[in-house]
Amino acid sequence: MKGKLPASPTVLRPTDLVDNSSSDGWGWYLYGITKRDPQEEFTIGVAGLSPADEPVVALPVGELGAIVQRVGLADFSTEKIMAHAGDATWFEQLVRQHERVVAAVHSERAFLPTKMGCVYPNPEDIIEAIRLGSDKLVATLGRVEGCDEWGVKLFADPAAIEALVLRDVRVEQAKAEIANATPGRAYFLQRKVEEAVASATESALLQMAQGSYDHLLHYAIAGEINQRSGSTRLTGPEVAILRASFLVRRSESPLFLEGLRDYTERHVGFRSEYSGPWAPYSFVSLDEDSAR
Amino acid sequence: MTHNAQDVREVTLLEVLDRVIDRGVVLAGDITISVADVDLVYLGLRLMLCSVLRAEQLHYGASACERRDL
Numbered sequence: 001m002k003g004k005l006p007a008s009p010t011v012l013r014p015t016d017l018v019d020n021s022s023s024d025g026w027g028w029y030l031y032g033i034t035k036r037d038p039q040e041e042f043t044i045g046v047a048g049l050s051p052a053d054e055p056v057v058a059l060p061v062g063e064l065g066a067i068v069q070r071v072g073l074a075d076f077s078t079e080k081i082m083a084h085a086g087d088a089t090w091f092e093q094l095v096r097q098h099e100r101v102v103a104a105v106h107s108e109r110a111f112l113p114t115k116m117g118c119v120y121p122n123p124e125d126i127i128e129a130i131r132l133g134s135d136k137l138v139a140t141l142g143r144v145e146g147c148d149e150w151g152v153k154l155f156a157d158p159a160a161i162e163a164l165v166l167r168d169v170r171v172e173q174a175k176a177e178i179a180n181a182t183p184g185r186a187y188f189l190q191r192k193v194e195e196a197v198a199s200a201t202e203s204a205l206l207q208m209a210q211g212s213y214d215h216l217l218h219y220a221i222a223g224e225i226n227q228r229s230g231s232t233r234l235t236g237p238e239v240a241i242l243r244a245s246f247l248v249r250r251s252e253s254p255l256f257l258e259g260l261r262d263y264t265e266r267h268v269g270f271r272s273e274y275s276g277p278w279a280p281y282s283f284v285s286l287d288e289d290s291a292r
Numbered sequence: 293m294t295h296n297a298q299d300v301r302e303v304t305l306l307e308v309l310d311r312v313i314d315r316g317v318v319l320a321g322d323i324t325i326s327v328a329d330v331d332l333v334y335l336g337l338r339l340m341l342c343s344v345l346r347a348e349q350l351h352y353g354a355s356a357c358e359r360r361d362l
Binding site for chain 2: 286
């Protein structure tokens with residue numbers, strides 16, 4: 001769907017809250033939180049979820065702004081959700097509309113996207129929830145300001161992994177043992193070789209994942225490993241090695257992407273995919289311990 | 293956008309789902325309208341994610357849904 005300018009005003013005022021709050025059948029969908037100057041009025045030039053004629057607006061909460069939209073509660077009812085449980089088109093539209101608003105706000109300002117599907121009964125509930133976490137929200141916004149998230153996936157040709165495995169000392173030892181064994185003992189030693197190969201494969205995959213992650217982290221201010229390869233069976237045309245997210249200063253994104261390109265070119269049999277720039281979905285935890 | 297070598301194409305649904313479903317700020321969840329209803333949103337999305345991942349596993353030969361603990 002193409003974006004459209006919302007109706008003005010785009011910043012709610014106290015009178016708007018009174019007019020719009022908690023009328024029967026309506027709720028408030030929260031897209032995320034941004035910083036705002038109390039005097040600032042800014043526009044969010046994309047349409048949000050259905051109903052599209054309900055504008056996406058900034059709800060002022062002190063120095064923060066909640067990006068919200070009035071939505072029909074019926075659209076988030078158990079009946080409606082279950083009626084669409086197998087309807088990929090309906091869910092895709094929901095997901096893409098949510099992401100479109102998040103991307104639009106993130107492109108303009110520091111933004112903490114909320115988990116998808118947060119609907120509040122009243123604007124006052126959102127204001128209260130934000131006030132409760134205000135200090136952490138401000139600190140987190142400061143941490144991600146001027147940054148984008150990039151998603152990276154690394155894949156390897158099974159032959160490249162096998163080459164590493166065959167050089168593993170455990171596999172070499174097990175193979176040497178089997179070469180000198182009697183036929184009867186060799187049968188039992190075969191199990192040992194298989195275990196050594198599985199163990200060496202696991203080590204090789206971990207080494208590849210950690211090596212590539214550490215390399216890319218040099219270009220980022222934070223990173224998160226979302227998934228390593230969970231199998232030591234080298235099936236299929238390629239093996240997924242790593243899925244990770246990185247928080248990168250916008251000005252350094254070209255360097256980050258160049259670093260990724262260099263890494264895959266220097267490692268034979270590697271292939272990478274990346275996606276971005278995204279809002280910092282993976283780096284908005286309000287838990288200070290998780291701030292990397 | 294998702295990039296693969298020189299290929300540039302529209303963001304895949306999988307990439308978007310990967311982010312919007314489980315990540316993002318969670319404020320005081322108990323004042324949302326209904327945790328059950330919100331969970332139902334995720335149930336629906338997870339069903340869809342699983343079907344998308346099943347398509348992906350045809351390429352990679354592994355159970356993507358299992359890997360993501362769905």
